[in-house]
Amino acid sequence: MKSNIIKQYKVIYSLLITGVLLVGCIEEFTPETKDYESLLVVEAVLTDEYKYQKIKLSRTFKFEDEGAKKEEKAEIFITDNLNNKYSYSEIEPGEYVSDIAFKAEKKDYQLYIKTANGDEYKSTPTNLNTGNGITNLFGKIATNSNQEEGVSFVVNVQETSGAAKYYRYEYEETHKIIAPWYRNRKAVIVSEDPPKIEIEYKPDEIGKVCYSTNKSSSLILGSTEGLNNGQLVDFSLRFLERDDYKISNRYSILAKQYVISREAHTFYKTLNDFSSSDNLFSQIQPGFLKGNIENINDESEKVIGFFEVSSVSAKRIFLNITIFLPTRFQEQNILLAVLLLLRKK
Structure with missing residues (x-):
């Protein structure tokens, strides 16, 4: 019995020493700039x-x-x-x-x-x-490099001159947000001393729906160099996975092309x-x-x-994602209804 206790202590002691050594070997790295030029x-x-x-x-x-x-x-x-x-x-x-x-x-x-x-x-x-400007802008079902399904927003450019053209793209996306657990009630402070709060019912649904707008932050470059027909076909500007919240309700993208x-x-x-x-x-x-x-x-x-x-x-399109992925949203809506029912209970 005594020998077993001694062995347990030895194991615990060994683990503690190993832990200390592992922690002690990890040093925080703070990168610093050398030979800096203010350009x-x-x-x-x-x-x-x-x-x-x-x-x-x-x-x-x-x-x-x-x-x-x-x-x-x-x-x-x-x-x-x-x-x-x-x-x-x-x-x-x-x-x-x-x-x-x-x-x-x-x-x-x-x-x-x-x-x-x-x-x-x-x-x-x-x-x-x-x-030539953007001939067409549209969304289509696609998979990314990780084989994840979603919607790819692509542009087509029909260049009639035959000469190689070079493009830079930007986009601005706006999506609709609907609060999933919205309640038409709000807390109102009636008194601070003594503290007292009352719950009021809002007559409208202000705050339930809002919109968010974001701009592209990376370089998106296209070229017709090396293409026999000089056309830019289904050039992808933006890919959103099928589960991305941005396309859960209503989505719009504005594409801008610079020659x-x-x-x-x-x-x-x-x-x-x-x-x-x-x-x-x-x-x-x-x-x-x-x-x-x-x-x-x-x-x-x-x-x-x-x-x-x-x-x-520039071109803008509006997208109702249920057109692209109806099965997913039918399942999602059923799940949401079940969750709402459970919350009411």
Whole structure:
């Protein structure tokens, strides 16, 4: 009996020592940035939409910092080859809007920036890139790379010129939210001293239904290069799994297409490849990715960004997911009815 107790103590002691050693071997890793350079970051797109055009300026930031620092109090203007000048004013920190509404035409445009510390930058002359707009936007049942079923939102572009075209896409999605356990009651504080609360019944269903809107945050690039017919067919912009709450009720997506130059496409594609998780911590780190903007007085200074002059088209669709996946929603509705019945009991 005594020997068994001693053996149990030895086992417990060994486990405790092992646990201490394991915990002691784990050290928290806090990455720190070395050889940091504060580089100007330019987000400049001039489109053929008649509107107040926008440009954003910021600075690169360290890995451990919370976010990018906005580049404030800069002077910005765009010129064309007919000596027209379009000035911009800062409306929010780092965000600049043209003083007048205008649109890009078949001209050469050049961007000029002067920062608050006196540094001057310019882009190479850039012409308007044109092409056919989005021919069709629709959703279809598909599976992703993980063989998960859902809805893929795709675009078709019928390019009649025959020349290779390059595209950049953005989307804005809106979905309807219906509170699953909504109650038309609310608590009202009648008195704080002594504390007293009464329950009131709301005469309407305000708060039961709301809508959420989100914009795309990743680079979506398309190209007809290498395609014999020059058509972009069923190019996927967005995939949502069949169980995604965004398509549970009502869903809408607005797709926006920018026709960009081959140089811009190469820049964004390389940037996208370098930014992927596979390359972020790779042993071979990429060099600097140069765009079409440079310091006028110091060509060796690195500037991040690309000045685009693009034609734009957009399409929006509304989707009732029960058309695509009716069986699932019939099952879901039956399950919801059962849960509601149980809650009432």
